[in-house]
Amino acid sequence: MGFFVGFNCDSCKYQEESIGVGHGKNPTPYLALFRCGRCKTIGSTWLQDGGVPRCSLCYDEAVTILPDDTRRVDCPKCGKPARIAVREGSWE
Ligand SMILES: [Zn+2]
């Protein structure tokens, strides 16, 4: 079952309230957390078998896929350490 995370940077106040990650009834496709260096966002994107992950906003291929259990990540906007927290709720 998929879940939601939120991203929060105390330094520049960039935040993403609710990012869906994980997978539904089937193990693939898989919604993975990413950090995009081009448009400087944190988000999630669908990983297909054999497919290249792309930023869901700018479609850049040079995204960094983050493990689901990532709790600390450098803010894509200001580069300072920031937090990822699990939100309530789930999806299928
Ligand atoms: Zn920041």
Ligand SMILES: [Zn+2]
């Ligand atoms: Zn991007």
